Amino acid sequence: MEEVNTGEGVKIIMTFDITLIFFSILVPSLGYSVPLILAGTAEVILERSGVINIGMEGLMLVSAFVAAAIAYTSGSLILGLLSALGIGLIFAIIYSFLILSLSADQIIAGIGLYLLGTGASVLGLYAVFHAAIMPFALPETLPGIQVYTYGKISYLFFVSVAVSIAAYLFLFKTKAGLVVRAIGESPEAADAAGTSISRVRFAIIIIDMLLVSLAGAYLSIDLNPRFVQGMTNGTGFIALAMAAFANWNPLLALFGGILFGFTEALPLWLSVVIGVSYPYQFTNMIPFIAVIVVLAGVIRRVRAPAAVGRIFKRT
Amino acid sequence: MELGQSEETESAKITATIDFQKVAESIILVLIGFGISAIVIQVAGYSAVTALSTLVQSSIGSPSGLSSTLWEATSLTMTGLAATIAFRAGLFNIGVEGQAYLGGFMGFLVGYYFSFPTVIEIPLVIIASALGGLLWALIPAFLKAYRDVNEVVTTIMMNYIGSYLVSYLQTIYKSPYGNAAYTSQVNPTAQFMRLFPWGTLDTGIIVSLIGLVVVYFILWYTTIGYSIRVSGYNPFAARYAGVNPKRMTLFVMLLSGSLAGIGGALFTNSSIIGHFDITTITGVGLNGITVSLIGQIHPIGTLLGALLVGAMVASTPFIEIATGMPPQLVQLITGIIVVAASIPGIITMLRTALNRWRKSTQAKE
Numbered sequence: 001m002e003e004v005n006t007g008e009g010v011k012i013i014m015t016f017d018i019t020l021i022f023f024s025i026l027v028p029s030l031g032y033s034v035p036l037i038l039a040g041t042a043e044v045i046l047e048r049s050g051v052i053n054i055g056m057e058g059l060m061l062v063s064a065f066v067a068a069a070i071a072y073t074s075g076s077l078i079l080g081l082l083s084a085l086g087i088g089l090i091f092a093i094i095y096s097f098l099i100l101s102l103s104a105d106q107i108i109a110g111i112g113l114y115l116l117g118t119g120a121s122v123l124g125l126y127a128v129f130h131a132a133i134m135p136f137a138l139p140e141t142l143p144g145i146q147v148y149t150y151g152k153i154s155y156l157f158f159v160s161v162a163v164s165i166a167a168y169l170f171l172f173k174t175k176a177g178l179v180v181r182a183i184g185e186s187p188e189a190a191d192a193a194g195t196s197i198s199r200v201r202f203a204i205i206i207i208d209m210l211l212v213s214l215a216g217a218y219l220s221i222d223l224n225p226r227f228v229q230g231m232t233n234g235t236g237f238i239a240l241a242m243a244a245f246a247n248w249n250p251l252l253a254l255f256g257g258i259l260f261g262f263t264e265a266l267p268l269w270l271s272v273v274i275g276v277s278y279p280y281q282f283t284n285m286i287p288f289i290a291v292i293v294v295l296a297g298v299i300r301r302v303r304a305p306a307a308v309g310r311i312f313k314r315t
Numbered sequence: 316m317e318l319g320q321s322e323e324t325e326s327a328k329i330t331a332t333i334d335f336q337k338v339a340e341s342i343i344l345v346l347i348g349f350g351i352s353a354i355v356i357q358v359a360g361y362s363a364v365t366a367l368s369t370l371v372q373s374s375i376g377s378p379s380g381l382s383s384t385l386w387e388a389t390s391l392t393m394t395g396l397a398a399t400i401a402f403r404a405g406l407f408n409i410g411v412e413g414q415a416y417l418g419g420f421m422g423f424l425v426g427y428y429f430s431f432p433t434v435i436e437i438p439l440v441i442i443a444s445a446l447g448g449l450l451w452a453l454i455p456a457f458l459k460a461y462r463d464v465n466e467v468v469t470t471i472m473m474n475y476i477g478s479y480l481v482s483y484l485q486t487i488y489k490s491p492y493g494n495a496a497y498t499s500q501v502n503p504t505a506q507f508m509r510l511f512p513w514g515t516l517d518t519g520i521i522v523s524l525i526g527l528v529v530v531y532f533i534l535w536y537t538t539i540g541y542s543i544r545v546s547g548y549n550p551f552a553a554r555y556a557g558v559n560p561k562r563m564t565l566f567v568m569l570l571s572g573s574l575a576g577i578g579g580a581l582f583t584n585s586s587i588i589g590h591f592d593i594t595t596i597t598g599v600g601l602n603g604i605t606v607s608l609i610g611q612i613h614p615i616g617t618l619l620g621a622l623l624v625g626a627m628v629a630s631t632p633f634i635e636i637a638t639g640m641p642p643q644l645v646q647l648i649t650g651i652i653v654v655a656a657s658i659p660g661i662i663t664m665l666r667t668a669l670n671r672w673r674k675s676t677q678a679k680e
Contacts, residue, residue: 109654115647115650122643234472291468
């Protein structure tokens with residue numbers, strides 16, 4: 001490898017080292033894909049049951065904060081992870097109460113949960129650490145498989161793949177999955193057939209929120225060793241977009257997670273490994289532009305579950 | 316007017332009259348928001364009493380405080396109206412935030428390059444900022460109208476893209492003085508004039524109030540406004556009545572984007588700011604969405620919501636000094652209010668719950 005400094009602040013790495021180029025993008029791509037696969041799969045299952053959750057970003061931030069704060073104060077990563085899942089459970093109960101018991105508007109409640117989550121995570125940061133940033137990083141992160149010197153592939157990556165496959169088998173190969181899909185297409189018909197809409201949706205909302213809070217915890221105690229304000233940086237919203245991209249199929253959400261994980265890993269890779277000296281703002285736009293382009297391209301070929309976002313009331 | 320009269324019998328959602336139940340609902344929403352926030356603040360180890368008293372005192376307790384509140388409400392009213400007109404049509408334009416960035420930046424550019432007399436310069440600033448906001452609403456509007464792509468997702472993506480774009484552009488026009496991350500000042504003629512010597516309030520508030528009247532007029536005194544309201548209330552009925560949904564989506568999204576853009580310029584080209592800075596303009600659009608929801612998606616409610624959220628934003632630095640809480644406290648409180656606002660007919664619900672409780676206690680006796 002040979003480094004050439006052109007003197008204009010542009011550093012070009014002269015190299016034909018294929019392994020470097022390959023692994024230096026593969027490992028971070030898989031790293032970024034974990035929260036997308038988890039939250040994207042969660043959103044697919046949720047929307048299949050006729051419920052939408054646009055406030056995932058807020059829950060992810062709170063979970064990320066709680067996981068890092070508890071892991072830091074207690075010294076146990078597992079305790080941090082479990083606390084984050086506890087937050088997911090609380091959010092699930094709040095959201096279910098709002099939309100199932102009170103027939104709240106799902107979009108507006110989602111906006112509210114996003115704002116609330118963003119605000120609460122920063123308030124928590126100030127309350128626990130009395131500062132705008134976590135003063136110390138966690139001494140360790142969750143374990144994974146070390147890939148030479150390029151970083152690690154977290155065990156949670158394999159967990160997220162398993163979750164996607166399990167979600168696919170559940171939705172399309174089991175009777176319970178059929179019930180969930182029926183509720184998402186026509187809650188009236190499912191209700192007439194004797195299914196309790198609220199009970200099924202409550203269960204699905206709990207699964208959804210647990211997966212999303214796992215995704216949040218992953219960000220702060222696995223991918224990074226600390227919580228940073230706004231560290232999700234749109235991950236929750238990209239996961240929301242993935243439901244349509246995946247045509248509401250968990251296996252395609254797995255593919256989408258890796259694809260968009262790649263676009264999220266691209267900015268840093270372009271500047272560090274390839275030496276592209278574009279203003280970072282332009283490379284940072286890549287994932288968001290990719291979402292719009294991909295959605296514009298695929299959307300005509302997909303069909304959403306008919307009852308997504310609609311309030312179901314027995315008449 | 317004929318339309319207005321025939322509507323009286325229809326659902327309260329379509330009527331123009333001031334609905335006292337809705338006013339009471341808004342008040343309950345705000346009380347819920349502050350009540351739950353107070354508990355969260357106490358649990359987090361801060362003093363809710365200090366926070367609340369600081370909020371009241373610094374926002375309305377002095378002429379300069381009141382002036383700051385009105386100044387914050389100026390841009391929030393405009394971005395709130397942008398949200399209101401979109402929500403009324405059933406379009407969730409979350410992109411108000413990004414549209415405000417672009418509008419604000421266009422307002423800055425006009426003020427940076429041109430120095431016409433104020434009577435020409437200010438209208439130019441307003442037109443340019445409206446175009447900036449419109450441009451940023453264009454892609455989501457087309458994708459929604461012609462490809463049926465969910466506008467919530469695309470507008471949020473446009474917010475991120477817009478945020479990166481303006482944070483790059485502002486480095487090109489970086490102020491030469493000191494280490495400031497923001498742009499140079501605009502020409503003085505491009506800034507809204509200060510109204511009183513003792514505060515930040517400027518002539519931008521007149522623009523906001525004109526915007527309020529225009530939106531109110533469009534919604535309740537024009538055919539297109541009627542179509543907007545019907546589309547939001549029942550899209551199938553609207554289509555049956557001959558409303559072209561594609562054209563409606565485009566019109567509403569672009570109008571909403573333009574208003575949001577003007578809201579951004581009311582912020583950047585105000586008397587106290589006069590430059591573009593992504594860190595200070597952040598939240599102008601998102602708070603506008605909150606403002607609209609607090610105001611029951613009604614133009615006049617939007618104004619009142621803007622005054623409330625404006626007071627909260629204006630008092631944030633004082634609360635930070637008095638209690639040590641972060642500025643994101645506003646997001647926490649508004650988040651709780653928005654969650655409460657998602658519950659339909661909160662008054663009816665409380666009344667039913669109260670009746671049920673009364674009945675159960677009577678049954679026990």
